[in-house]
Amino acid sequence: MAEPAPITLAPMVHKLLQRSRLETTERNAILNLPHRLEKLDRDAYLIREGETSDNCTVLLSGFVARTKIARGCCRHILAIHLHGDLVGLPSVLLEAADHNIQALTPISVAYIPHDAIKALAETYVTIGQALWRDVVAEGAMFREWIFNLGRRNARQRIAHLLCELSVRQEAAGLCEKPGFEWQMTQEEMAEATGMTVVHVNRTLSGLRNDGLITTSRFSITIRDWPGLQTAGDFNPAYLHHHDRPRPGSSSTR
Amino acid sequence: MAEPAPITLAPMVHKLLQRSRLETTERNAILNLPHRLEKLDRDAYLIREGETSDNCTVLLSGFVARTKIARGCCRHILAIHLHGDLVGLPSVLLEAADHNIQALTPISVAYIPHDAIKALAETYVTIGQALWRDVVAEGAMFREWIFNLGRRNARQRIAHLLCELSVRQEAAGLCEKPGFEWQMTQEEMAEATGMTVVHVNRTLSGLRNDGLITTSRFSITIRDWPGLQTAGDFNPAYLHHHDRPRPGSSSTR
């Protein structure tokens, strides 16, 4: 938020490097992709269900969510994206969007033409694989969220969400400690975990009382990483990051 | 089950044609992929969480599920695959599997070496795009399942599951009418919808009493397709099939 918005595609390169190895020439090829920069307000739609697009959106700063709306009333958050994420990659190969993409905070994005992405992936096979590796890894995150909703109770869901966001923010270079600064509202946490705001609130109190987290207005800090990991049944393997053990966690099992 | 197991990769081609256009030469290139055939019993593991593989598995007949196990006790079904599905495609780019793949029925599969898949995708750009389009479309199905678990009640979840499986089986050429034959147990439906067997049973009774479906041992028949679609809040757009309107449904909205 306070940090200046990036004016290059560097966050995208940084993101791909979490899961793939890229040569300098390949990195430069990515940085030289034609693109258009834009800033958007909170709640702005990057794309709406049913729309088509000939640009691939890359998130350069801020937070974004994939959402669906149930019968015009309640919204559900399907995924949360951090800076560097290639939120628009699926649109390169699909016709109409099957969900919305909405800004959770003020964001800056880059639009890259589909054709440029396709050409790049054909020229540099390694980049193509890096791009698709990210898509496949996002599928793994979806599966974990399915499991989260299907088999875990309120406390586990919230703890798991906090763990995931913490690890991903750390990997994205947004913070260095096992805890993190995060301005997500309880309403949004409810939308992401299939709960109600009221119950999210009570669940957070529970975690707070057990000394796992502390909350302040617009920020949550993780006090006991191993404890929260246990409470959330969290195993970061599904994120498919390069191995990078966290401080304070003796094991990732 | 009664049908003879395929001995070619034809189901894979048929599957890709649901979402992509392929020339004859491209189809033949796929059919000529090196592969090894195998038959597996119900409950057999195609791959287990944590394992690596250098083959991509294609399902040629039968049904398969992606699963995760919660704390050694209860299994959750993350996705269900029909014949023709490239269940092993994610393994081409990821190291360790983050979930299990298990046979729900006796199945026959083909194992294609990763290298052969990669080479094919490089030689024929169209095929590469068709493969990745399927991966992206599977992501769309994951999102719909997240939404199903997060925002729909028991009746809607079950109805939605039946609608999805019906449409996909029809697209896969397994049946021609809006209803379908399906030997899934209520236990498995419970695992796929995050419910208990008991409640699945009661929910199915509800749908039966309302004349939406009829059940017999090891098969469910859809009697009122528009009714079930409404009950399940089902919109097939997320499957990203080529347009192919169903009989009995005046609109897909």
Next chain:
DNA sequence: CGGGGGTTTGAGTGAGCTCAACTATCGTGG
């Protein structure tokens, strides 16, 4: 005819929901 897997039904329980009020914090304008 007995056993086992799957289905059905009943009765009691509880996690999470709904409704509703209240508090805390912040920004804005008089």
Next chain:
DNA sequence: CCACGATAGTTGAGCTCACTCAAACCCCCG
């Protein structure tokens, strides 16, 4: 500087959907 409204968080009380436990039932098969 304070009043006000808006947004987000907190707390209480009652309710309900789906769960748990338990017992039948059905059908197929050996």
